[in-house]
Amino acid sequence: MKVLVAVKRVIDYNVKVRVKPDNTGVDLANVKMAMNPFCEIAVEEAVRLKEKGVASEIVVVSIGPKAAQEQIRTALALGADRGIHVETDEEVQSLEAAKLLKSVVEKEEPKLVILGKQSIDTDNNQTGQMLAALTGMGQGTFASEVVVEGDKVNVTREVDGGLVTVGLNLPAVVTTDLRLNEPRYASLPNIMKAKKKPLDSMSPADLGVDIAPRLTTLKVEAPASREAGIKVADVAELVDKLKNEAKVI
C-alpha cells in the first residue's frame, strides 16, 4: 500500500528563538532550519512499515518555500521513494495546508497518511485532524503504536491519563507522538542516492487551493521573564520557607 508522509520545514529545535524587535514575528534570518521533529517520527514510521513489507511506496510531501526541498531530500535519504513539493513563499495556515494535502491525497490515493502531531513553530496541532475531516477519513492522533491489519489500522493514542487504542478503516490519517519510534540518521550513501530520487514541484494554484490566511498575527512578543529567587542551604530551610514565607504547604 502507498503511504503519504507530510513534512514541514521549521526552525531547528536546538535554536534559541528570538522575537524581532519590531514585534512582527520571530527572527528567522540566518537561523538553522530543519525537519520538524514530529515529522521525522512520521517519516521513520513510514520507512518501518515499508521494511515490514506493509508499505510498498512512500511519497513525501512538503508545503513551503524552495528551501523546503532540503527537508524532502532528507526524507528521501531516510527511505521515502518520491517527493512532492508544493512551493509557495506565502504563509500557509493549518486549514489551507490541510486543503492542499487533501488535493495531493486525491491525486495519489494513499492508504495511510502520516503527519507529525504538531509543528514546533506554530504549535497548532491541527493539520492532520483537518485533513482527516476534509477527506472523511478516520484519525489516530498522538500515536504511540501503529499496527496495520488488512484494510484496517489500529492506532494506540497517548491521551491525558493513559492510552486509548482505536481501529480505523483505511485510508486513514495518523499523527505521531514522541514515543512512536526513534528516528534513524541518514547514511551518506543514502543522502547521495536521495539526490537522484524523483521530486515533483507544483504551486497551490496548480492544486486549485486558495491559501489566503484567515488568521492575522497582530504582534509577537517575548514571554514575561521570571526572576531567579534565592538558594536555600538545606532541606530544613526549604521547608521552612515553603511553609512560612511562600505559604504553599
Add this chain to the structure above:
Amino acid sequence: MSILVIAEHDNSSLKQSTLNVVAAAKAIGGDIDVLVAGENCGAVGEAAAKAEGVNKVLVADNAAYGHFLAENLGELIAEVGKNYSHILAGAGTAGKDFMPRVAALLDVAQVSDIIRVESDDTFVRPIYAGNAIATVKSSDSIKVVTVRPTAFDPVAAEGGSATVENVDIVKDAGVSTFISEQMAESDRPDLGSADIVISGGRGMQNGDNFKMLEQVADILGAAVGASRAAVDAGFVPNDMQVGQTGKIVAPQLYVAVGISGAIQHLAGMSDSKVIVAINKDEEAPIFQVADYGLVADLFEAVPQLEEELKKVV
C-alpha cells in the same frame, strides 16, 4: 454573541477544565451554552448546569459518542455549533483531537491553546514552545478556539441553574471504532489540575526512584510529573510529561527534582506560582526560574524532604 463550550468529562463526572473554559467564554462575553456529548452522561449534564454563568446545557447522549471518537464528535459539534459565534473546548488531548475537525467541517480556522482573551475576535497564544507569545485576530464568522485551562481561573462549580435540553442528533461517521484503553490508576490528583506537582528528570536515574517522589507527593497531596528527558529515557510513561510536548501545568507549588530545565520543560511549568528546584548542578538553568533553589544530591535531599514534611504537614 453566543458561545458553545464543549464539556470535558468521562461520562460520569465533569472535568474541572470545563470550568476553566467557561471562564474563558465569560471573558469573551455573551450567552454561554455547554454541550455534553457522551453515553449515559446525564449526571455530567446536571453538573454542568450548576456551573456559574452557564445559560443552557445541551446533552447528546448516544453510543456513538461514548468513547469520544473525534470523527463522530466532530460532525455533532459542527452541526450543533454552526449557529454560534464561538465554539470553545479545553486544549487537552480530547479537544486537540476533535476541534480541528470541527473547524475544517465549518471551513474556518482554529485558534489553538489560547492563554488570554483580548476581544471577541482577538486572542493571545504561545508559539515556539512558549518562547514567543502571539496575538492573533480571526476573520472567520465562527471562532473555533481551544483554551489552555491553567491560564483561566475556573468559574464556580455550584450556584448556577442552567436549563438542560436533550439533543437528538446522532452522527456516526462509521470510520472508527474504540478498541481498548489503559488508564493510569492513581489516587493522586490529576497532573493538569493539581495544586502541587513534584516532577523528576533524568537525574532520577531510573523509574524505581520515582517512588521517592511519590512518597513526598502523598504527604502533600501532590501529582507526580516528569521531564521529557525522563520520559525519553523510559523511566515513566508519557502521560506524566510536563512541558511543551506534554502537559502544561500551573500549580501553586512546583517542585523540580533532578531536572536541568530545558526550554521545552520550562514552557510547561513556568506559570507555576512557586517553583522549587533541587539539583546537584549549581549551573542548571532550572535555578534561573526557581523561587527556592537547593543545590544538593537528590538522593539525600528527597528522603530528608519527606522527613521534614512529615513534621509540618
